[in-house]
Amino acid sequence: xxxxxxxxxxxxxxxxxxxxxxxxxxxxxxxxxxxxxxxxxxxxxxxxxxxxxxxxxxxxxxxxxxxxxxxxxxxxxxxxxxxxxxxxxxxxxxxxxxxxxxxxxxxxxxxxxxxxxxxxxxxxxxxxxxxxxxxxxxxxxxxxxxxxxxxxxxxxxxxxxxxxxxxxxxxxxxxxxxxxxxxxxxxxxxxxxxxxxxxxxxxxxxxxxxxxxxxxxxxxxxxxxxxxxxxxxxxxxxxxxxxxxxxxxxxxxxxxxxxxxxxxxxxxxxxxxxxxxxxxxxxxxxxxxxxxxxxxxxxxxxxxxxxxxxxxxxxxxxxxxxxxxxxxxxxxxxxxxxxxxxxxxxxxxxxxxxxxxxxxxxxxxxxxxxxxxxxxxxxxxxxxxx
Ligand code: PSV
Ligand code: MN
Ligand code: MN
Numbered sequence: 001x002x003x004x005x006x007x008x009x010x011x012x013x014x015x016x017x018x019x020x021x022x023x024x025x026x027x028x029x030x031x032x033x034x035x036x037x038x039x040x041x042x043x044x045x046x047x048x049x050x051x052x053x054x055x056x057x058x059x060x061x062x063x064x065x066x067x068x069x070x071x072x073x074x075x076x077x078x079x080x081x082x083x084x085x086x087x088x089x090x091x092x093x094x095x096x097x098x099x100x101x102x103x104x105x106x107x108x109x110x111x112x113x114x115x116x117x118x119x120x121x122x123x124x125x126x127x128x129x130x131x132x133x134x135x136x137x138x139x140x141x142x143x144x145x146x147x148x149x150x151x152x153x154x155x156x157x158x159x160x161x162x163x164x165x166x167x168x169x170x171x172x173x174x175x176x177x178x179x180x181x182x183x184x185x186x187x188x189x190x191x192x193x194x195x196x197x198x199x200x201x202x203x204x205x206x207x208x209x210x211x212x213x214x215x216x217x218x219x220x221x222x223x224x225x226x227x228x229x230x231x232x233x234x235x236x237x238x239x240x241x242x243x244x245x246x247x248x249x250x251x252x253x254x255x256x257x258x259x260x261x262x263x264x265x266x267x268x269x270x271x272x273x274x275x276x277x278x279x280x281x282x283x284x285x286x287x288x289x290x291x292x293x294x295x296x297x298x299x300x301x302x303x304x305x306x307x308x309x310x311x312x313x314x315x316x317x318x319x320x321x322x323x324x325x326x327x328x329x330x331x332x333x334x335x336x337x338x339x340x341x342x343x344x345x346x347x348x349x350x351x352x353x354x355x356x357x358x359x360x361x362x363x364x365x366x367x368x369x370x371x372x373x374x375x376x377x378x379x380x381x382x383x384x385x386x
Contacts, residue, residue: 010311013275016300017061017089017282020045024382026286037372038379042069050084054357056300061089068383074130077329088131093124096141104142106162107191116363121166139179141183143186167205177212177238195227210238225264232272239280251286255302297359308342
């Protein structure tokens with residue numbers, strides 16, 4: 001009984017943000033597949049995100065990517081989101097698509113390019129002001145391809161300078177999260193390649209700067225839950241970009257490739273108080289071959305399942321076994337929770353909230369997919385220039 005109260009409270013606290021770019025057409029560099037009914041503009045992306053929330057009750061915000069989601073009036077877009085029952089979440093900056101950024105954005109050796117990149121980042125804070133967003137997500141594709149190409153240390157100085165300027169522009173209720181990525185598009189040295197680099201910059205910046213962990217941005221075999229535990233302990237975990245990877249930055253559905261890893265991550269979240277606020281749970285995915293809205297619904301459900309299992313871990317029994325050095329006992333407590341089928345529990349949780357027990361089936365039965373396929377002609381690619 002006690003456990004169900006803990007699980008219910010934890011699940012209620014878990015809010016999963018969906019990314020606007022998940023709703024557009026996407027693919028690989030070999031082919032972008034077009035699907036009927038995909039959004040033609042940011043307004044329609046938000047309408048689709050609202051469907052994910054409607055059927056899961058757990059995805060009340062949608063992240064924007066600027067300029068992919070460029071509109072005339074961001075306050076109008078925020079009003080549209082509210083009218084659809086959702087709100088604008090993190091603002092994702094984009095300093096990786098212009099020709100000017102070939103040798104980097106904020107770390108570019110050319111001061112004019114650095115100024116342009118910084119201008120964009122500050123513009124993103126304007127978008128936050130207009131939409132009520134509280135989180136600025138920074139990801140830099142900056143780096144070098146060849147040894148000697150640029151001065152690694154000077155690039156860190158330039159990065160720090162830009163981060164200082166952005167940090168100074170944030171309001172009291174706003175924060176920035178800095179995302180790291182091992183490689184790609186830079187192949188020799190990425191300027192923010194790992195959590196340690198992101199952490200050091202955030203630590204220097206102050207309390208409004210935290211690290212965001214994109215689960216697809218590590219070397220194979222990396223113990224991501226360790227990173228999560230460490231950052232939470234230091235009060236520096238800003239959030240997640242959740243997705244699955246088999247090889248590199250695959251952006252597949254969260255919990256699809258390795259549900260056990262997602263469980264281990266969510267356990268550290270629960271253990272470290274990460275459901276108590278301050279950590280943004282965001283999806284960063286692209287649905288290349290599967291339909292977009294159900295792809296997001298499935299992902300939200302996968303994260304909820306991992307969280308429910310993490311919440312089910314008998315923490316007292318685990319602590320006892322750990323204290324006693326009972327290796328297999330402790331491992332057994334952990335695995336018992338992972339091995340629990342939490343789907344009936346989640347179905348009941350949804351029904352109590354007035355939702356259908358099976359969001360996938362409820363969405364399929366709603367007729368929304370057929371409606372948008374008929375109404376929307378000429379849907380756009382996920383990452384287009386408005
Ligand atoms: C970069 O690979 C990344 O994970 C960043 O979060 C970007 O903003 C996002 O992908 C765009 O797809
Ligand atoms: Mn990401
Ligand atoms: Mn990525």
